[in-house]
Amino acid sequence: MLLDQLRVFLRICELGSLAAAGRALGLAPATVSERLSALEAHYGANLIQRTTRALSLTEEGRILAEAAPRLLAEAEEIETRLRHGAQEVSGPIRLSAPLDLGRNRVARILEAFQEAHPRVVIDLHLSDAYVDLAAQGFDLAVRYGDLADSALRVRRLAPSARIVCAAPSYLARRGRPERPEDLARHDCLGMRFGALTDSIWPFVIEGKQRQVVVHPRLQANDGGLVRAWCVAGRGLARKAWWDVADDLAAGRLVPLLRAYETPAIGLQLVYPKDRGRIRRVALLIEALAVGFKA
Structure with missing residues (x-):
């Protein structure tokens, strides 16, 4: 019963409300409230501060939110070994990845992985927004760039250059930019991250990194849509290789302006230390590492 209460608590943390957690879990609101109250009684502490407008974690709730995924993972691992034997690989894995990369590359690796391990249940969350692994209950995430959270473990997958590119149909119609400053007379496509737009493109010009401001005529918060617009000849895009x-x-x-390209950034897997000890997660980490080398 405690494990069920912990699952309810984590889903409340992820979705921000008891009602949303109930809908996601198929539970009545009263059941969700009862399980949360029982969990608070078990630990002798208020875990969630309730107001008429929002929920927020207490300090005790924050500590439990960080520890609960590990407790659940260890319980699932024990149950798997007892039910199916130590060699059986089964159970859930929650993975986060950028939209375009997830659709075009990660999904293929996951499909092959599940063919090899059919009892593993994979939940792939695609988003170009930052995901808090601990708070949202993810086992691992694929990310571009350097690690900011030192509490997470890293497995480097591959370098990834950022490339300015365009469709042949666009270049036939508008010509080819030869230098970064030529972008001022071209239609550019922008990626939006919340309130921020990727409208400052860095280049190495005469040995120094410089910023070139572009003015996107089309922009979206979906990297796959930006790529589709680019393929359709709607403009230039700056995309991960x-x-x-x-x-x-x-x-x-x-590809365009390769001579002015900035150094490649890293593509990496990040995951909480305790998740890497779970056999199914460790096997998927290896499968992703191999898949990005292929």
Whole structure:
């Protein structure tokens, strides 16, 4: 029963309300409230501060939210070994990945992984927004760039350059930019992250990194849509190499301004230390590492 209460608590933390957690779990609101109250009684502390407008974690709730995924994972691992034997790989894995990369690359690796381990249940969450692994109950995430949270473990997958590219149809119509400053007379496509737009594109010009401001005529918070617009000839885009590798190989997109490209950033897996000790998660980490080398 305690494990069920912990699952309810984590889903409340993830979704921000008891009602939303109940809908996600298929539980009545009264049941969700009862399980939360029972969990608070078990630990002898208020875990969630309730107001008429919002919920917030108490200090005790924050501590439990960080520890609960590990407790659940260890319980699931024990149950798996007892029920199916030590060699059986089964159970859930929650993974977060950027939209475009998740659709085009990660999904293929997951499909092959599940064929090899059919008892593993994979929940892939695609989003270009930052995901808090501990608070939202994720086992691991694929991310671009350097790690900011030192509490997480890192497995480097591959370097990933950011490439300005365009469709042949666009270049035939508007010409090819030869220098970064030529972007001022081209239609650019922008990626939006919340209130921020990726409208400052860095380049290495005469040995120094410089910022070039572009003015996107189309922008979206979905990297896959930006790529689709680019392939359709709607403008230039600056995309991660892994997002457009297939398009470049097929000739649907043409790389531009390579001589001015900034150094590649890292593509990496990040995960809480305790999750890496779970066999199914460790196996998926290895599968992703191998998949990005192929």
